[in-house]
Amino acid sequence: MSSSVVISGVGLWTPTHSISNEELVSSYNAWAEHFNLENQTAIESGDLEAKPLSSADFIEKVSGIKSRYIYSKEGTLDISRMRPILEARSDEQVSHQAEMAIAAATAALKAANKTAADIDMVIVSCAYTQRSYPAIAIEVQAALGIQGFGFDMLVACSAATFGLERAADAIKAGSSKGVLVINPELTSPQVNYMDRDSHFIFGDVATAVVVESSATCQSAHAFDVLGTKSVTSYSNNIRSNFGYVTRTTDEDPYSADKLFHQNGRKVFKEVCPMAAEHIESHLQSHGIQVSELKRWWLHQANINMNLLISRRLLGRDATLEEAPIVLDEYANTASAGSIIAFAKHHEDLTAGDIGVICSFGAGYSIGSLILRKR
């Protein structure tokens, strides 16, 4: 029998610190009230807009998010700062993002029953890297003692699925024996905790996946990769203008447009049908009916988006068993969300069960993998 591409292990690293909606809203509202008091005259004369108050009930109702993990909680809720404090590290120390990546990668290797010697390609794939070079992937490669090569790639919310497609292609082509795809999503430095409409959306986490050939697989919970599909379509509705060019344009590097910002309603309206059509056409191209799907490991941006996407395809709401939700605990973790759902909800499937991992978000970018339990 010919060999296939398999996902043989997944690892999840969760930060120890978390912030509940109530804590977050209490800090934001204290900051907003302080801002409004300090700027009372300008607000009363109409020169400045008052900062509106946030609400924990609103957040849970519109997003399904109850809490989020954060790499460093210190400073984030302090109304004189409103951003995390991360200690600066020397060139000789492991970088913050590599530390997260190594923890998730180590867990993935263990789950796959593999060691560093079985891997020859490391992809660090996420929404942001904390520096441009040397690549975080090469730092991780060195720390784990992997021979071969590594590189970073950025595709916002679809970084994990796009990275997995690159890995699957390398295994299929025979150019790699084992690939680690790692998603250290350190989102908190880019969250605008002073923006009522987006302060609640993101959390920090790291996930990692081992991709190899069925010929070398020694895992009890492996999945054949039946197909991969990636699509992008340019949109400004989710954007961050943060970048190395800012130094030369003399703009304020801390201004709101340099942080995550979005037109959430438009994203919701435009991305849901795109993601539903993407999943349907991907399944069709493999002769698989939507009704045959045992599990949907969907991107975790908003519970209502996930319900809408499954409803469009199933004609009813997917159950939590069919389409597990992790964003109540983790919030939106950019590309890692669908992989967290996979990490927490795959061991109960039986041989032959089919599931789909699907990401959707900034770019716009949509990526999917059809998996079958071995």
Ligand SMILES: CCCCCCCC(=O)SCCNC(=O)CCNC(=O)[C@H](O)C(C)(C)COP(=O)(O)OP(=O)(O)OC[C@H]1O[C@@H](n2cnc3c(N)ncnc32)[C@H](O)[C@@H]1OP(=O)(O)O
């Ligand atoms: C930092 C890391 C970045 C990672 C890379 C990027 C990865 C991604 O692509 S992730 C982003 C993907 N984006 C999405 O999936 C967004 C999809 N959209 C959504 O989830 C929703 O639109 C959501 C939750 C943002 C807002 O929900 P929605 O129902 O559309 O509310 P919205 O229209 O904004 O506001 C409704 C009302 O509540 C108010 N409101 C907004 N925020 C709040 C709040 N926190 N508290 C109270 N009221 C609020 C609004 O002002 C509005 O009032 P009005 O009706 O008077 O204008």
